[in-house]
Amino acid sequence: MKKTATFFAVLLVSGSAYAVVPTPTLPAPPPMPAPQISGVKAAVLLDVNTDQVLLDQNGKTSYDPSGLVKLMTAYLLYQAEGQKMLQPNEHITVSVDAWHAPGSRMFIQPGLPVTVDQLTHGLLIDGGNDAAIAIAQSVAGSVGGFVDLMNREAAAMGLHQTHFVNPDGMPTPGQRSTALGMARLARALLVKFPQVAQIAGLASYQYNHITQYNYNPLAGQNGITGLGVGLASGNNWDLAVSASKDGRALVAVIFGASSRAVAGTDASAMLHYGFHGWQQQQVYPAGAVVAQVKRIDWSPETLSVITPTAITVAIPRPSQGKVEGRFVADPKLQVPLKAGAQVGTLDLLWQGKVLKTEPVVAKNAVAKAGWFSRLWHRAQGAL
Structure with missing residues (x-):
């Protein structure tokens, strides 16, 4: 029996006329498995071009969105610019309330010149709460009036589990949203005002001779275009990251990571999954x-x-x-x-x-x- 098996093998190798064993048909490889994002409250990956949710872990549960609130602040600012209510090079009067805003700041103050464009950089790059207050007062005349606009726009977008209380994201009772809601808001911002990507992904900017660095842990990396970071409490970080590659755009949102670095690592894994595990196809x-x-x-x-x-x-x-x-x-x-x-x-x-x-x-x-x-x-x- 052993000799027969050896002779058969020689026939297959020595002459193609005897190669009667067909090449096996291998099954197609399975789709890339979605990453399991552990140790966070929620995680959502959204395809901007198709408006599809590619990954959803607890994305419909409400939490404090913290600094991601500034995505709506930016949306309303760009909307006001589009309606010619404000101009990027227009100088803004800084109030005492904006000057004394707690938390992250770009260090504006009354009497110090600042333009709308500079406030936009301060809002989107280092998450300046003082910039958010100044923008709100410039667009709506008051913070309260601006918050009303924020909630009206959220309702128009269908963000029914979202309620805003302030324009800067400082932890306040009643301010709630979901990871999916913030991803939808981020998509609306990117689609309607694509110029946001020219600022939000910058690693740093300078105002009044002070260099401010982007809080987004992925900022400055190839393909990263923004968007925002927030600290809801202690070790409870929120992150929204947008990225583009080969004509596609994605948004990853993390709620409740233990640190900015962890949020960045998780978002990076989600973006890798979205770009390499999914492809775009026109069907009609x-x-x-x-x-x-x-x-x-x-x-x-x-x-x-x-x-x-x-x-x-x-x-x-x-x-x-x-x-x-x-x-x-x-x-x-x-x-x-x-x-x-x-x-x-x-x-x-x-x-x-x-x-x-x-x-x-x-x-x-x-x-x-x-x-x-x-x-x-x-x-x-x-x-």
Whole structure:
């Protein structure tokens, strides 16, 4: 038996004509496992381009967002600039309240010149609470009025578990949000005001001959574009980090890490997972027909459902199987309908899991059919 086995092996090696053993087909490697972020209260990884949550550990539980509150302060500042209420080179009058703001500071003071652009750097790089107070007073006239704007904007963004009490993030009873809420806010800031990335990722800046360093432990690294750090209490650090690579952008949010360094290490692992474990894929171009709804009491009888914009999703690497679309009609769908009206949603599924949901619209207008049209539709259906 031993000789036979040896002879068989020689035949396989010595001549290709005898190589009858097929090359085995190996299974595709499994997707990269998500990192387990331990020792923190919550962690969320969000894909900015597709608005997909790639990792969620306790991301919907409310905590004190501490300094991450400044993301909304920055959002409202950029919004005010866009509305020409303030200009980047405009000089701001510093109040005594801003001068004496506790916590992290950029060291502004009454009578010392400071511009909106300098306040923006102080807010986003070293998390200056004095900058936050000065910005709030400049935009809304008072801190209280600015906080009202913050909560109004949070409601408009759908951040229902978020409530702001101040613009600087100093621990205050009633100030709450979630890691997912802060990730959504960070995405809105990056998408609507991309110029924030030109400042928030800087390692340092100088104001009044004082060099201030970014509290973000990942700032200055290749691809890192911001965003904020906060200290909720003792050893209880919050961190929001944005990064871009190969046309993709991600946001990692950590609540309750034991130190800034630990928060940075965890966020770095999350970003690595997002960039290397997931890939972006366009599944539908704008105007793609994804469903047709047919009713004999409609005129025309068939409604074509299309994507209003191109739909892109993030899927795990390596790609195994295709992304499927599942149309879900609005249960209150009624005619008449105008072309372009939303008629439902499209679930994008990968291996049975819903990756994201997008609105879809009517391609053609539809009206209620008259009695003759309904009769004709029934006759056509009977053929």
